Amino acid sequence: MALNLANVQTTDTFQTWFTRTNQIISSALDTAGGTITGNLTVNGDAVFSGNTTIVNKTNISTSDALIQLASNNAVSDIVDIGFFGHFNTGSGNNHTGLIRDSGTKEYYLFGQYIPGTEPTTDININHATFELANSHVYKLFANNLSVEGPATLSGYVNFSGTSQINVPVGNTAQRTVNAVGSFRYNTDSGKFEGYNASGWGQIGGAQVGAFLFQNTSYTASSGDRIAVDTSSGPVTITLPASPSTSDIVEFIDRENTFNTHNLTIQRNGSTIEGTTQDLAADISSTNFYLQYDGSTWQVFGIATGTQYFEGILSAQAFHATTSVTANTANFTHSVSANSASFNNSISAATANITDHITANSIGLTTSITANTGAFAGEVDALDFNTTSDITMKNSVATIGNASQIIESLRGVSFKWKNNDKPAYGVVAQEVEKVLPELVVDNKDGVKSVKYLGLIGFLIESNKQLMQRVETLEDKLRDV
Numbered sequence: 001m002a003l004n005l006a007n008v009q010t011t012d013t014f015q016t017w018f019t020r021t022n023q024i025i026s027s028a029l030d031t032a033g034g035t036i037t038g039n040l041t042v043n044g045d046a047v048f049s050g051n052t053t054i055v056n057k058t059n060i061s062t063s064d065a066l067i068q069l070a071s072n073n074a075v076s077d078i079v080d081i082g083f084f085g086h087f088n089t090g091s092g093n094n095h096t097g098l099i100r101d102s103g104t105k106e107y108y109l110f111g112q113y114i115p116g117t118e119p120t121t122d123i124n125i126n127h128a129t130f131e132l133a134n135s136h137v138y139k140l141f142a143n144n145l146s147v148e149g150p151a152t153l154s155g156y157v158n159f160s161g162t163s164q165i166n167v168p169v170g171n172t173a174q175r176t177v178n179a180v181g182s183f184r185y186n187t188d189s190g191k192f193e194g195y196n197a198s199g200w201g202q203i204g205g206a207q208v209g210a211f212l213f214q215n216t217s218y219t220a221s222s223g224d225r226i227a228v229d230t231s232s233g234p235v236t237i238t239l240p241a242s243p244s245t246s247d248i249v250e251f252i253d254r255e256n257t258f259n260t261h262n263l264t265i266q267r268n269g270s271t272i273e274g275t276t277q278d279l280a281a282d283i284s285s286t287n288f289y290l291q292y293d294g295s296t297w298q299v300f301g302i303a304t305g306t307q308y309f310e311g312i313l314s315a316q317a318f319h320a321t322t323s324v325t326a327n328t329a330n331f332t333h334s335v336s337a338n339s340a341s342f343n344n345s346i347s348a349a350t351a352n353i354t355d356h357i358t359a360n361s362i363g364l365t366t367s368i369t370a371n372t373g374a375f376a377g378e379v380d381a382l383d384f385n386t387t388s389d390i391t392m393k394n395s396v397a398t399i400g401n402a403s404q405i406i407e408s409l410r411g412v413s414f415k416w417k418n419n420d421k422p423a424y425g426v427v428a429q430e431v432e433k434v435l436p437e438l439v440v441d442n443k444d445g446v447k448s449v450k451y452l453g454l455i456g457f458l459i460e461s462n463k464q465l466m467q468r469v470e471t472l473e474d475k476l477r478d479v
Helices: 010-028 402-408 428-434 453-478
Strands: 081-088 093-100 107-112 183-186 191-196 199-202 212-214 225-228 235-238 248-253 263-266 279-281 287-292 297-300 306-380 412-415 422-425 439-441 447-449
Touching: 199 248, 225 235, 248 263, 402 453, 428 439, 428 447
Parallel strands: 212 225, 225 248, 235 263
Antiparallel strands: 081 093, 093 107, 183 191, 191 199, 248 287, 263 279, 287 297, 412 422, 439 447
């Protein structure tokens, strides 16, 4: 029967039109599928029962506030949930997107994923091609923020709240990079530490900068500042085992008794100043420190042994039990040493050298006392005092045949090779043949002459000549 308005009751109008609409759609789309060439508006729910739904449109717009994904995952939670898109790298389709991984239950923003086949239910975060993407955000809010790798913050960082900042905590060996500005808590020393151009050092709280008071044996940690009391007897402090580059240990003579009872610094398997010997601190009132340079503990401050200064050594007073070597040394008070060698000059009020002094130039406002003085340049002073007390001499005798000896020597004029300056004197090799005891070889084999030793020969030679002159004068008067 034909459907017309005459046969449609008012109460049947909605149901009739609904039935007719279904008939029209059924005629257009059969069970095998079909194509709608115009716009399709679905006011109710649209259910697509296929495995993959593809909407081939550049932009998708929906009025739904929430979009549900993977409704079949409500119980099993075995598929990844999220969005991904394609881009081509020239060698095939790549993928990028945001997903929640069903295994870790965590979200991943990834910039690359080339699985080989199109993913349908799983984005394999362990795949060799899976790479996380960089993310640019203006503000980041998180209850718990964990950064497993290096984090670079180019702007300022503002921390608010009333709790605390937890910094890296670990022992000395767990330092990873010696980067200026690094900050951490060292569990070996129990102190905060930071790294600057001079190396690792103590900073912040936890009694930073305080001295540890020790009067018995103790094994030091990097960063320790130790005030050692040796008033009751010698004390041994052991350096840290397996030190790291820039580790520092500082020492101070608490009771000024290191010269009475020594402090022994035990090297603990490393070397000190390149030697396999422990360090004995035997100078009172000292404050010095040791720093590990990656191969040996270097001593800075005041130390026994030989110290070399490439530039200028300036001090109120200086005492070395072995030797001091410097280009230039300036002392406003005094210098005392067994051995002193200066490539350039030494300037001091008083210099007391028990062994010898070697310098190009020396200027003293008061005096110099030394057993041996060797100078490659010039010496300027108001006066020189040479020890000559009879109480310090044995086997004193007048020099005989002084004139003959003087006649065997040759006075010469010459020019110094280093500056072409004219000078006068003798040749050491010639003097050595006549008076070998007046010639000294230095460590390089260069010969020096003890010119003061020639004075005795000149005095006696002059006396002998005067006697000969007087004898000749007497004979002339008798003629």
